[in-house]
Amino acid sequence: MPEVRLPPGSTIGILGGGQLGRMLSVAASRLGLKTHIYSDEPNAPAFDVAAETTVAAYDDEAALARFAGSVGVVTCEFENVPAKALEIAGRKAPVFPPAKSFATAQDRLVEKDFIAGLGIALAPYAAVGSLGDLNEGLARVKIPALLKTRRFGYDGKGQVMIHTLCEAGSAWEAIGETPSVLEGVVRFEREVSVIAVRGQDGETRFYDVVENVHEGGILATSRAPARIAASTVFEARQIAGKIAEALQHVGVLCVEMFQREGDEPRLLVNEIAPRVHNSGHWTIDACPVSQFENHVRAICGWPLGEVGRHSDAVMTNLIGADVEAWETLAAEPNTAVHLYGKAEPRPGRKMGHVTRLFPES
Amino acid sequence: MPEVRLPPGSTIGILGGGQLGRMLSVAASRLGLKTHIYSDEPNAPAFDVAAETTVAAYDDEAALARFAGSVGVVTCEFENVPAKALEIAGRKAPVFPPAKSFATAQDRLVEKDFIAGLGIALAPYAAVGSLGDLNEGLARVKIPALLKTRRFGYDGKGQVMIHTLCEAGSAWEAIGETPSVLEGVVRFEREVSVIAVRGQDGETRFYDVVENVHEGGILATSRAPARIAASTVFEARQIAGKIAEALQHVGVLCVEMFQREGDEPRLLVNEIAPRVHNSGHWTIDACPVSQFENHVRAICGWPLGEVGRHSDAVMTNLIGADVEAWETLAAEPNTAVHLYGKAEPRPGRKMGHVTRLFPES
Numbered sequence: 001m002p003e004v005r006l007p008p009g010s011t012i013g014i015l016g017g018g019q020l021g022r023m024l025s026v027a028a029s030r031l032g033l034k035t036h037i038y039s040d041e042p043n044a045p046a047f048d049v050a051a052e053t054t055v056a057a058y059d060d061e062a063a064l065a066r067f068a069g070s071v072g073v074v075t076c077e078f079e080n081v082p083a084k085a086l087e088i089a090g091r092k093a094p095v096f097p098p099a100k101s102f103a104t105a106q107d108r109l110v111e112k113d114f115i116a117g118l119g120i121a122l123a124p125y126a127a128v129g130s131l132g133d134l135n136e137g138l139a140r141v142k143i144p145a146l147l148k149t150r151r152f153g154y155d156g157k158g159q160v161m162i163h164t165l166c167e168a169g170s171a172w173e174a175i176g177e178t179p180s181v182l183e184g185v186v187r188f189e190r191e192v193s194v195i196a197v198r199g200q201d202g203e204t205r206f207y208d209v210v211e212n213v214h215e216g217g218i219l220a221t222s223r224a225p226a227r228i229a230a231s232t233v234f235e236a237r238q239i240a241g242k243i244a245e246a247l248q249h250v251g252v253l254c255v256e257m258f259q260r261e262g263d264e265p266r267l268l269v270n271e272i273a274p275r276v277h278n279s280g281h282w283t284i285d286a287c288p289v290s291q292f293e294n295h296v297r298a299i300c301g302w303p304l305g306e307v308g309r310h311s312d313a314v315m316t317n318l319i320g321a322d323v324e325a326w327e328t329l330a331a332e333p334n335t336a337v338h339l340y341g342k343a344e345p346r347p348g349r350k351m352g353h354v355t356r357l358f359p360e361s
Numbered sequence: 362m363p364e365v366r367l368p369p370g371s372t373i374g375i376l377g378g379g380q381l382g383r384m385l386s387v388a389a390s391r392l393g394l395k396t397h398i399y400s401d402e403p404n405a406p407a408f409d410v411a412a413e414t415t416v417a418a419y420d421d422e423a424a425l426a427r428f429a430g431s432v433g434v435v436t437c438e439f440e441n442v443p444a445k446a447l448e449i450a451g452r453k454a455p456v457f458p459p460a461k462s463f464a465t466a467q468d469r470l471v472e473k474d475f476i477a478g479l480g481i482a483l484a485p486y487a488a489v490g491s492l493g494d495l496n497e498g499l500a501r502v503k504i505p506a507l508l509k510t511r512r513f514g515y516d517g518k519g520q521v522m523i524h525t526l527c528e529a530g531s532a533w534e535a536i537g538e539t540p541s542v543l544e545g546v547v548r549f550e551r552e553v554s555v556i557a558v559r560g561q562d563g564e565t566r567f568y569d570v571v572e573n574v575h576e577g578g579i580l581a582t583s584r585a586p587a588r589i590a591a592s593t594v595f596e597a598r599q600i601a602g603k604i605a606e607a608l609q610h611v612g613v614l615c616v617e618m619f620q621r622e623g624d625e626p627r628l629l630v631n632e633i634a635p636r637v638h639n640s641g642h643w644t645i646d647a648c649p650v651s652q653f654e655n656h657v658r659a660i661c662g663w664p665l666g667e668v669g670r671h672s673d674a675v676m677t678n679l680i681g682a683d684v685e686a687w688e689t690l691a692a693e694p695n696t697a698v699h700l701y702g703k704a705e706p707r708p709g710r711k712m713g714h715v716t717r718l719f720p721e722s
Contacts, residue, residue: 008687008700026387029410032687032700032713049390051409288646288697288718303692310672310720326369326393331664336649339369339393352393357649359671359720 002200002301004094006072008032013071017044019340020077020276025049027292038067045341058085068092075251075299079105079274080152096250096299101274104247108150108181111272118246120239121265124184131172134182138165141184147171150179186268188258192226194240195280197252197294197304204244205307206237212279222279222315224286228259232266243272252276252295285336285355286313312358323351364561365455366662367433369393374432378405380701381438381637386410388653399428406702419446429453436660440466440635441513457611457660462635465608469511469542472633479607481600482626485545492533495543499526502545508532511540547629549619553587555601556641558613558655558665565605566668567598573640583640583676585647589620593627604633613637613656646697646716647674673719684712
């Protein structure tokens with residue numbers, strides 16, 4: 001029996017009010033569930049489709065306690081939610097995914113050590129706490145390498161590429177001399193990701209492995225399915241399942257990997273996200289049950305839903321001014337347009353996405 | 362150019378807060394649009410996913426004016442909205458579908474005369490204003506026949522079956538001696554319906570014709586596509602297009618028909634609904650763009666979206682206590698469960714639906 005079992009009519013609390021919260025809320029409504037969205041931003045995109053809303057800081061203990069006291073379960077739409085916020089919420093309601101998933105994903109070094117500890121391959125990496133560490137690390141992981149802050153990096157932020165050894169000093173400065181991880185840049189054929197969903201009873205399902213293209217550190221497109229061998233799909237899912245199991249994760253987990261041809265091992269884990277993920281947006285349109293709905297099902301103790309795809313799909317993000325083409329995109333055949341209701345199309349801001357379906361192939 | 366063109370970020374006003382309003386609101390959110398839901402019921406199902414809500418009677422002129430003044434366009438999720446409410450709203454914002462669509466669909470006699478006037482076949486019918494009319498009508502349309510109130514009937518309510526001529530008096534009493542229409546009961550192979558969407562520029566698109574089964578006057582299942590000849594599909598769409606055009610309709614229009622084998626004409630129109638319709642719910646899961654989103658697109662002056670289906674589908678309504686099986690239904694493969702967030706599963710109440718997808722066939 002699941003620890004939490006919320007029947008239709010119950011309310012889910014979501015920390016975070018961005019597009020992921022918005023799509024989670026829509027998925028919850030389909031199951032007859034309500035949402036209470038907590039965000040530190042007024043006019044958060046998710047507020048448009050929420051039954052209840054709270055605007056407060058993520059360190060406002062009284063607001064967090066009130067919020068968690070009003071819902072049957074608490075979840076998060078972003079991984080950098082403060083541990084303290086989860087702890088306070090956890091006193092009033094169950095929180096899924098569990099704290100360990102967030103603690104692991106919030107710190108690149110903890111994450112890499114955790115994954116390596118499971119016997120799963122990663123690109124070479126080194127902990128960096130000083131310029132001395134960085135120089136030592138460069139000797140070991142080789143150039144080119146990426147220096148990334150341990151915490152709070154996303155969409156290409158908080159990282160510096162190092163091409164030559166003499167760039168070590170400036171890179172260390174550029175990163176703010178903050179605790180970091182140095183990652184060796186490996187050659188790969190493609191980036192792939194696995195969207196897994198794990199229920200409270202441990203049942204785990206996997207969507208098709210997708211193939212991702214990043215531009216400027218931001219996801220540009222995801223193609224489902226990835227053009228990889230069946231054995232690689234099998235291996236990718238095994239890796240994601242092992243991580244989900246070791247975290248005792250509940251909900252959706254995304255594992256991003258580099259896929260190599262020729263070299264062994266074929267798959268190196270890049271990073272994990274303990275939440276619904278941009279590379280799973282295609283599931284809204286190409287699967288009977290989306291990643292958002294399966295996350296809701298898992299945290300509410302419902303049976304997991306179908307993860308098979310009825311159509312091949314290519315998801316393309318609309319970044320910044322891309323969204324101005326909404327009318328042209330809306331006129332395309334076999335295309336689903338998703339806009340997030342954000343007012344200003346700032347550069348680098350995810351404004352929406354389109355999913356092009358290919359039911360015939 | 363469309364008369365109304367609402368870009369992302371705009372707000373749509375919806376009169377009515379039931380499940381259709383709820384699914385319209387979710388579809389609007391996908392396009393970056395907000396909704397303001399107006400309902401005379403507190404806790405209306407659509408309120409869970411609305412950016413703004415108004416609880417007021419449909420004859421509250423001040424509330425209607427305030428509501429319409431806060432939105433870019435007004436639409437309705439039920440056809441029996443009072444003409445006066447549409448008129449008041451229309452002073453503050455464009456209203457789609459147009460008043461003529463509602464006026465026609467609200468009165469069974471006006472509706473039948475209108476359709477007959479277009480040269481479209483119907484089952485034999487007669488206007489009934491007195492017991493004398495009823496007896497005359499029975500002589501003409503033959504028994505068995507259905508006596509239906511001209512206004513406010515739905516889901517099998519407001520109608521009496523007449524099997525023998527001597528039942529005329531009791532039927533006239535049962536119907537409340539209210540202005541009615543007598544309809545001859547014709548033999549047919551199946552009931553079908555066409556979901557059409559017509560844009561402000563007159564462009565009209567049609568989803569696949571579906572086959573409906575009613576139980577106790579309430580829709581039980583819709584199957585897409587209907588098992589009918591391509592020529593019948595063509596004819597059904599032509600009929601729906603002709604009606605939409607004659608009404609200068611904007612938005613989704615559903616035309617229900619009886620399909621006969623052998624007899625000519627093959628299709629007899631039963632009734633029309635100037636709105637998104639229960640027999641189009643399968644489009645959420647089996648088409649890239651659902652009837653709800655295409656309705657929103659039409660009233661907002663967006664390009665119409667894809668109406669092709671990627672999967673065959675069977676939609677089954679969850680009426681009353683059917684919804685108690687939610688957990689079993691949620692565990693079915695290739696199935697999408699939709700629950701409407703209604704508190705009490707009263708007999709005859711539409712609580713949700715499931716769509717079973719058949720992507721292979």
